[in-house]
Amino acid sequence: MEIQSVGESYVRAGQVLTDRSAVSAAARWTQAVSEADGVCVLHLSPGVDPCELAADLRDQGLRASPNHVLRGQPLWFGGPSSRPFPAPPIAHKPGKSRSDVIVGLLDTGVAEHPWWPGGGWYDALGPDEADATEGSQAGHGTFIAGLLVRRAPGVALRVRRVLDGDGLGDEATVVRALHRMRERPPQVLNLSFGCRSFDDGPPPLLADALGALPDTVAVACAGNDGSDRPFWPAALPGVVAVAALDATEEHRAPYSGHGDWVDACARxxxxxxxxxxxxxxxxxxxxxxxxFATALVAGAIADAAAGEPAKEAARRLLDGPRQIPDLGVVFPASL
Known part of the structure; x- marks a missing residue:
């Protein structure tokens, strides 16, 4: 993928996302248009700046955005453990209880593992949902899947692979995956990736795609660069933005994003x-x-949603007694 750096954000070079209403307005700067699953990707003529064109289309009242590059966490910015380390086997035996709750997992995919048999959801996955086996973030989705099923026993995962083995994807791919979830929306959605936007504002096509899942609780990571700058989609209204605590569960992990847009935190x-x-x-x-803090929060909401609507469960848990400024309510790890 050809990537263009714009300040502290990254976009796909020569691409703008729109809905159909903006296609004709951008025709003079466009070489080709690809449309699928609710989003149009404009492939621009050489020399056209996607950020400038997106801003111009927005000034006309149209929905447009450069095709932002979304990055899985934590490897892009690093942290105390900027890569996975081998660990001994973890004692975990999947229970026989089943929940009606479905958690959508958009990530690098999920690999075969002894924890999945009997759940049914893994057997339904196709080859396109298998976890990447090469790259700096291969196994990221599998790691998150384990946190989810341990924190919310009996839930089913609906997996969509939107990131490659290096944890890179783009906004168009994520928007299309979200569009395909509209027919059978999950109760909870785990989004352990994100981006800075070229103008620090919310990416409108991504906001629209999440807004079209009104009964789904979207939970997203706050990023790992230690900044209070909004990280998207976590900072979108209605999305539960999650920061990371250190191993004591008392203090912010030094790498964690933070700010008044963050709603919750976990180890x-x-x-x-x-x-x-x-x-x-x-x-x-x-x-x-x-x-991974995000997965703990998403799992806690999914576990509570077995007994009440997911939105109500999220509101109740986010009103928890222990709050930390700029990090939100504390969710105990409980693994």
């Missing part, structure tokens, strides 16, 4: 979970980052 340091089986790993790893 992100040195968590252990399911991972790939190969090389120095035997199916288990220790890893750190807001990605």
């Amino acid at each position: 992100g340091d040195w968590l252990t979970s399911s991972y790939l089986d190969g090389g120095e790993f035997t199916g288990y790893a220790a890893w750190s980052g807001t990605s």
